[in-house]
Amino acid sequence: MVLDAEITRLAQDIVNAKKVVALSGAGMSVESDIAPFRGKGGLWEQYDPEEYAHISTLRHHPEKAWILLSAMQKEIVKARPNPGHLALAELEQLGCLSTIITQNVDGLHHVAGNKDIIEFHGNLQTVTCMDCGNHLPSSEISLDDRPPRCNKCNGVLKPDCVFFGEAIPVDALTRAHHESRTCDLMLVLGTSAVVYPAASMPEIAKSAGAKVVEINPSETALTRFVSDYIVLGKTGEVLPRVVEQVRNLKGV
Ligand code: NAD
Ligand code: ZN
Numbered sequence: 037m038v039l040d041a042e043i044t045r046l047a048q049d050i051v052n053a054k055k056v057v058a059l060s061g062a063g064m065s066v067e068s069d070i071a072p073f074r075g076k077g078g079l080w081e082q083y084d085p086e087e088y089a090h091i092s093t094l095r096h097h098p099e100k101a102w103i104l105l106s107a108m109q110k111e112i113v114k115a116r117p118n119p120g121h122l123a124l125a126e127l128e129q130l131g132c133l134s135t136i137i138t139q140n141v142d143g144l145h146h147v148a149g150n151k152d153i154i155e156f157h158g159n160l161q162t163v164t165c166m167d168c169g170n171h172l173p174s175s176e177i178s179l180d181d182r183p184p185r186c187n188k189c190n191g192v193l194k195p196d197c198v199f200f201g202e203a204i205p206v207d208a209l210t211r212a213h214h215e216s217r218t219c220d221l222m223l224v225l226g227t228s229a230v231v232y233p234a235a236s237m238p239e240i241a242k243s244a245g246a247k248v249v250e251i252n253p254s255e256t257a258l259t260r261f262v263s264d265y266i267v268l269g270k271t272g273e274v275l276p277r278v279v280e281q282v283r284n285l286k287g288v
Contacts, residue, residue, distance in 0.1 A: 038269040038277070046249060046267060047281030050132050053221035053247070058124060059237050060138045060145070060271075063226020063252060067118040067272035070111045070142055074228050091199040095166075098183035098192040105160075105195060106179040112142045112160055113175075120225070120271035121148035123279040128152070132282055134219065137212045139227060139234045141197040154215070156208050156234050158197035167191025204233060216240040224250040226271050229258045238262050251275065 050056055062072035073085045083104050087093060094101040117125075125148040127133040135152045136145050141160045145153045164171050165186035177184040177193060184193045198204060212234075216222065222241040229235040235257070238248045242262050250259060250266040251274045259266050267274050 038267055038274055042267050043274070043277045043281055045265075046251075047278050047285055049221055049247060049249065050127070050223075050278070050282055051285045053132075053219075055134050055219045056127075056132055056221045056223065057134055057215045057219035057241070058136045058223040058225055059216075059227060059234065060124075060136055060140060060225045061227025061229075061234075062140060063228075064120055064138075064271050065115065065118070065140055065142050065144055066226065067120060067270060068115040068142075068144060070108075070115050072226075072228075074230075086200050089200055091201040094192070094194060094199060102183040106182065108141075109160055109174060109179050109195075115142060115144060117144045117148035118272045120273075120275045121145060121150075123275035124225075125149035126279050127275075127282065130279075130282060130286065130288065132286075135211075135215045137215060137234070137237055139231065141195075154208050154212050156198075156204060156212055158195075158205070160195045160197055162196045163193040164196055165189060165191040166194050171196075209233065212237055213240060216246075217244045220246050222246050222248045224248060224252075224256075224258060224263065225275075226252060227256070229256045 066072055073080050088101055088104040121144050128150050136150055137154045137156055138145055139157050141157055143159050143161050161174055163174055168189040170186050170188045216237040217240055219241055222238055224238050238258055239262055242248050248263045250263050251271050253270055
């Protein structure tokens with residue numbers, strides 16, 4: 037159980053900060069029933085993401101890569117924002133959150149209503165043909181075809197997300213660096229912080245003088261070396277309590 041004093045401390049830090057940036061990860065969507073990569077449960081215990089979601093697997097064994105992609109798409113289609121996503125949208129409306137850098141590909145921050153989002157790893161909403169570049173919404177492909185193919189040239193379709201072994205799109209990387217360097221509080225939400233370069237954003241923020249605060253039920257690679265403190269709880273439970281306190285402190 038997260039203590040009221042921890043919630044108040046974080047709310048106070050948010051209100052006192054000039055610029056707050058959040059880095060979110062798969063843990064943020066666990067309460068929307070989307071399995072994270074690491075940790076217990078879900079299909080990732082069966083399929084190693086670094087193998088199945090590697091670009092060379094998609095190129096050479098697309099039927100194998102699409103086992104994982106179809107399963108993930110099916111979870112995402114059903115998913116709705118949870119109270120953690122909604123709390124972040126409220127925090128932005130209150131003027132207390134500048135930008136979310138998200139590693140998630142589920143689009144749930146958009147659905148929740150946040151406006152300034154850097155999709156560091158792209159998203160699964162659209163797909164592109166690897167042969168002719170045909171671009172179409174994922175809702176138009178059959179997830180039971182392994183792999184789904186282009187309706188123009190029969191090439192293999194690739195979701196518009198970043199695979200292991202691929203570079204981060206330059207715009208997302210440049211903006212994420214800028215936001216990390218210029219914030220004075222970074223919230224690190226539901227990420228195990230082991231996938232680089234996303235995991236370097238809290239390090240960049242910290243070396244530029246920002247405070248780094250995690251919300252996660254478990255300690256991470258950052259906790260002892262980078263974070264100022266961690267609130268050990270679920271984002272769907274902690275964030276709404278924090279936002280309520282932010283409202284109180286701001287008198288709104
Ligand atoms: P991860 O799977 O490596 O780690 C998940 C983290 O979330 C863990 O630290 C875990 O303790 C924490 N967590 C679990 N339940 C939580 C909760 N209720 N509230 C807060 N935290 C919780 O995730 P990652 O660090 O984001 O790295 C995985 C990569 O996989 C990312 O690059 C992302 O692109 C991709 N991915 C995305 C989704 C998605 O879009 N929802 C899902 C799975 C994987
Ligand atoms: Zn094509």
